[in-house]
Amino acid sequence: MLTFTIRRLVLAVPTLLFISLVIFLLLELAPGDPMAQVPLTVPPEVKEKMREALGLGQPMHVRFWKWIVQFFWIEPQVLIDHYLGTSFSAGDLRVISWQTRSPVMDIVIQRLPQTLWVVGTAYVVATLIAIPIGIYSAYRQYSWFDQAGTFVSMIGFSVPPFFSGVLVIVIFSVQLGWFPSIYDTTLKVTDWDSFMAQLRQMIMPVTVLALQITAQTSRFMRASMLDNLNQDYVRTARAKGLSEYSVVMIHVLRNSMIPVVTVIALGVPAIFGGAIITEQVFKVNGIGQLLITAIQANDLPMVQTLTFIFAVLIVLFNLIADVLYGVLDPRIRYD
Amino acid sequence: MTEQKAPVPASGPVPSAAGPIPSKPPRSQWADVWDQFRHHKGAMFGAFVFIFIVAGVYLGPLVWRVDPQFLPQGRDFLNLRDTRPIWVALYDSGAKVNWAYPLGTDNLGRDTLARLMFGGRVSIAVGLVAMLLSLLLGTLVGVLAGFSRKLDGPLMRLTDLFLALPLLPLILVASLLFRESLSANFGPEGGIFILVVLLIGITSWMHTARIVRGDVLALKEREFVLAARSIGTSNSKIILRHMLPNILSPIMVSATLGIATAIITESALSFLGFGFPPDFPTWGRLLNDGVDRLVSYPERPILPGILISLTVLSVNYLGDGLRDALDPRIRGR
Amino acid sequence: MLDHPIAQIRELRVEFQTKDGPVVGVENVSFSVNPGETVCIVGESGSGKSVSSLSLMRLVEYGGGAIAGGQLIFDRKEGKDVDLANVEQDMMRQIRGNEIGMIFQEPMTALNPVFTVGRQLTEGLRVHRGMSRTKAEARALELLREVRIPEPERRLRQFPHELSGGMRQRVVIAMAMACQPRLLIADEPTTALDVTIQAEILALMDRLKRETGTAVMFITHDMAVVAQMADRVVVMFRGNKVEEGPVEQIFENPQHDYTKSLLAAVPKLGEMRGKAAPEPMKLMGVENQDLSPIPGTNQTLLTVKNLTTRFAVKGGFFRRTVANVHAVEDVSFTINKGQTLSLVGESGCGKSTAGRSILRLVEPLSGEVNLDGVDIMALDPRGLRRARLDMQMIFQDPFASLNPQMQLVDQVAEPMRNYNIASGSELSDRVAGLFDRVHLPRSFMRRYPHEMSGGQRQRIAIARALALNPKLIVADEAVSALDVSVQAQVLNLMMELQAELGLSYLFISHDMAVVERVSHYVGVMYLGRIVELGPRASVFENPRHPYTQALMKAVPIADPRNRKSEKDLNFKPIPSPIHGPGYTPEPSAFDEVEPGHFVLTTDSGY
């Protein structure tokens, strides 16, 4: 297992380099200009100056190389400095966002908490809801609960968040006034009141997101449970005189979770990618919003870095999913 | 998705040699499929709704001959814009309704019913074609990766790459490179249709590919594949005859989810300004445009929203039924 | 009190709800089991054996069935009779595993793959006996010792997949015996196992029964096993009981036609003694059977020399080969036209791999294969494809070797389409001819595999193999998965084809009685090598290699008066065929003990 993991990690390096190159070329080819948001009253010559000041005059490969060096050499040093108080990175140029002229990684780190709070909670909540639903739907296949579950999850899947989000805002913020429509990213949870405030502002985005995730995960869970409920070992367990609860919740569940856990693990990168539209609707201003504003402002270093981090997570969680599979299923042996 | 257990064989012939099972008269395969399909309640419901929607949006305009792009002029404009659907009059007697516009008009006085029909044509076409494309790509990559050990690694890394690619810059690049030539060849709407469909297709095949690969890997170990090889079936025939029919079920599931994703992605594209020309409504765009006036004119986002959901639901049930009908093991029960 | 039956089944009727309405699983079945008695229930597949036993456990309900009528009287410990057909599931839970234990057919799937053996063993004890964890483990250890599993301490912490099939089945037996049930139901406990292991398991169950006095309800379709185990026999047919009686009476004086045909279909070891060539079996109810022997010819069709096939075990960081599975090691033999060579041996000894290597469905490492003058090993992919016209394969599992999504007609036509042998109406004529050949009605052509019984499916597989008019057919356990009666029909069919078409077979099997019936020559394989090779008569009547001798001893004999005891059995666990990359096995050297009868002199590991 260890060699398998290490091998995959080592193989991931060229893959990631290739991905980063493709992303870079893609961004280079895409039309648009970091000066798009500068008002029309600023004349073109000045915009040209500003562009040059950002280093846009250099040839493509030089910029790619610079990015690679900054991302893989300088940023880790900054991280080390941050934790150990050393100063390896002093004076080195970090990956700088064109939009904010500040190090990209600082902003990413600033954005992580709210994305993790909202998207992460939604993911956890959705998973926690989806698994029991999936179990029960499968156990009572074709019951009204199962049918209703299918119906609701398909609805949840087919309603876009820019609609459901606005709908809950109009109902719960505007009409009822229960929850704020705008997420306060500066809120710090220090006591009970601020915790409640945090809870209140999280409820709507979390619900909207969770609806979508629940729909998919519960379908998976149901299918997996159905597969296992007909297996021979279930009959063996029953023949031992175990209660229905232990049969389903211990024997069947453990086996059914194997594929579902990897599906859940593979969904984790999406948390870090943020939920672009939901974040926009509720003004959560997490990673998703960061990416979309960066794309709109043609902030290449930011987009490049964010998508690359995303790619790293995808590759990493692919690996984690495989390893988890091996851990959960004693029959799988990687070597 | 493990294989369905073959049902317990019916009690066998004994003791005479080769005693035949009391045999039913030979039936045609398609009659069989239809027979099974007909008895699937959900599938019949799905098919009915789907056909109703498709007929509505494609044939409806023959009956309801109103130009969805027509704007009333002059005084009419002020009179006719923002009419409500007629049922609003039931509970709000002061509402502005007009029997000539059963579903009301939008803020520019265009007929909502006509626009819904027009938009449906585009959305359904986009949904179906993009879904087919993504299925095709996903199945192709999945089958190749599962089938060939050598291609497996590279293709799966390619899948990772596509998962990581940001959609928006991709769209920008594609429209930069291809829009002009496509619209020169297929007309502005046709060109954008192709572009949108291609983009949605090539950015949504990855999950299908993963699932298909897993299933192909499992199928490859099955004995009938070995048997096929021993009777001289070529690789491509093995894939076509023996693998594909047996992975139909996950493909069907991807297909139903794919339609929903495609319709919604198209609306997001319009929202961001990459989709169809602005006077070319789609359900997604109608929904999107209506969100601003959700409170005063709730029907504007809700009607297209319901249509999208209904389409997706019906396709889902339809897919369930088709899957069962096409699988002879289930059909036999 | 002693002859008060533990369980009585009275007029049982079980129905299943299916889409096409209710299906009757068993109907009007009555019999009883007395304390300390072994009742065998025999009958072909689908005759309702499992349904009856599952009904007694009230487990049919979980499979979609319902007890529609009848009584299931069970004598509980306190001496009170209860009708299990209408007690609460809660009470059933106390009975299951506690007073009635059950052993299932498939040791591979009957255990939960993600829990350790220890955990699964102790579960029942903790539920029914309220034992603490440590106590339960101690008892589990004791149980494993009772079923004679080597190294029981280690097994407790292992997962099912880490055990061999025989060991798994012992775990299942230990599990069923854990709470010392008064009735043990064994549903085909040995069908999936090798003869050697089967013999051991049967002996084990017999001993346990004697030691604990448990009543046993033993389900099987193998008459030889019945003869070994039963005190009384219940014969079932199509959901009904057709005959019941003491074992000797059933074997010696069967009343019902079905019982008679069943007994006739069982190949008995030693039946062929003294016959020069194989001949078809005499079956009940078949008129004008041609039972003439099939001598074959003496022209060589296939020559295999020094065939070696290894599978690389990759590992380590660079995925280098760290070891090899020596699946087939230096195997040589020849097959004559119109004759059959059988390969026998235990599971995993390399029989299938040898068969597949000849067709190059797996690539052999080295060796020589010559089919009717064609050097198979030298062929390029196109040549190989052409060469496969002459050699075909029938696989063990008729459920797995047919594509579930294709109509039978297409499956049979596929090889001809592949080689463009025929098309259009000629193709359909030929397919129809093939259906006739294998005695299947033409009306089956539009069916799907799942609409067929196992025997019928195997006929389709044979028809498919015949489609190309091959000279050689590799039949890899082609009849192992079939019911005895069906097996006999398929065997007869194969022999009939051999007689008519002059086919040669490489017949792979682990069933000695079947092998004796069909072969001209026999090769016994052990750990990748042929340890003994010769004409059927010499090998069966005069086994020389110790492994062959042990194998012969293990075969159950369909004669209740000739039972084996545990003492006769003496098997060592098979050593691993996996060796490091540096390992070079010795070449096989043979001693010709009789003309054409070779015995391996190299150390085979036995």
Next chain:
Amino acid sequence: ERGSDGNVSILYWQAPSILNPFLSGGTKDVESASLVIEPLARYNEAGELVPWLVEEIPTVENGGVSEDLTTITWKITPGLKWSDGTAFTSADVKFTYDYCTHPEGGCAQVTKFEGVESVETPDDLTVVVNFSEPTPFPYGPFVGGESPIIQAAQFADCMGAKAPECTEQNFNPIGTGPFVVDEFRPNDVITMSANPNFRDPDKPAFATLTFKGGGDATAAGRAVMETGEFDYAWNLQLAPDVIAEMQEGGKGVPVAGFGPLLERIMINQTDPSPNLPEGERSTAKHPHPFLTDPAVYKAMSMAIDRPLLVEVGYGQAGKVTCNWVPAPEAFASTSMTCDTQDIAGANKMLDDAGIVDTDGDGIREKDGVPLKILYQTSTNAVRQDFQALIKQWWSEIGIEAELRNVNASVFFGGDPGSPDTFQKFYADVEMYANTFNGTDPQSYLGNMLCDKAPRPETQWQGENISRWCSEEYDALHAELAQTAGLEARAEIAKRLNDMVIEGGAMIPLVHRGRLSAHANTLGGVILNVWDSELWNVADWYRLEGS
């Protein structure tokens, strides 16, 4: 009293990404920075200059501007302090000049310093700006929200190429304004608190300020007018019925103000046909086949119902106009009217010019070329409504329009490689809005000079989007540059304006105002379109009884 009114919250649906307006120039950045750093003088809501960090506005009359119009002398108010307590001196002003004009700095506001030869600091409180030639309007440098003063001490190490690396400075500039930055989260939220060293001891009334960014205009309007979560929402570019509906929420009110912002349709004078070789499309080499015909563009203009457009798209934030320069009052021409739609007249005009439908497909032809046009604009709900309406009107005079909308970041993103930018103008007509800063239109009028046309040689940069060219116009504009005196300048400006419209370079549609909204409980808001909207945030306060 300072800090007595608690917190005020402002919502911009575009989030500020930096607080240094010299490095961005985006409105969101300039206006958020204006809470912290200030110019010497700024414009009030009427477009008049008011002294801010100085005693008075220098003029020729009071001797602050030299007779030859080449120097201007600012007198800084004594006793001004930076928020860190140090004194505000003329050195800071000169530093600001040096900072922005550094050749490697990429300063977005460098045009403010155009024509400046040097900045001198005779003493701590005096700043003298020398121009290289007579400058009739010398109020460019250090005036208005786009040209604030930054602290020399803080930015000393951030000159030139180093400018972008000074994250700390760019995010937390020290200023003289009413607020100081506590935390800046780029593209998200800024928290500020009252400047303890602010010059007016009673101001600001609010102790803290939250400046949230992101989302969209609808949500922003909702948060102020419907849910009351925020006090101020910026630039609510929404359809009037949507605004009206939000207003019913009763928590806040919209306010509108008009600058020179004009929504217009630019008419391509050159041929954008895709059949032309790349590099010749939309260049002066190929004049447009029919759009240069006065009958065509005039008819197109007559067919438009401007009042309706205003009603549909902008409501109280829009006015009908026929001018390119609709404001300030003094410069707005009055010679043309266009507030009634005249389809019949337009048809007649085209008929008279011999542009008729010859092949019966409902589309007119001129010299055999059908009047089919590609009409592009950026993606925006109101613009798409306009497109639909105008397309319909044009179809009634026999002109067929194909619509296209382009993502704003591409459309305005000046990438010479993209075919979709507004400068490249690979379309027949395109619609967008433009304006100018301050109150003097001279450089804005210069946008229509012949040599300002975007073309391959200039990397498709240039302001003369229509590629409209008139020697007469160029000459008159040169005259404007020499002319002093408001009235004479206004006279020339109006003539220039009329020439452009008559010449068919563009069709003005709507004079757009800016519409923002504030909570009912927020007092002191005076919407200012000539400068930062938040120019008088120091005067804002919480209304009693709420």
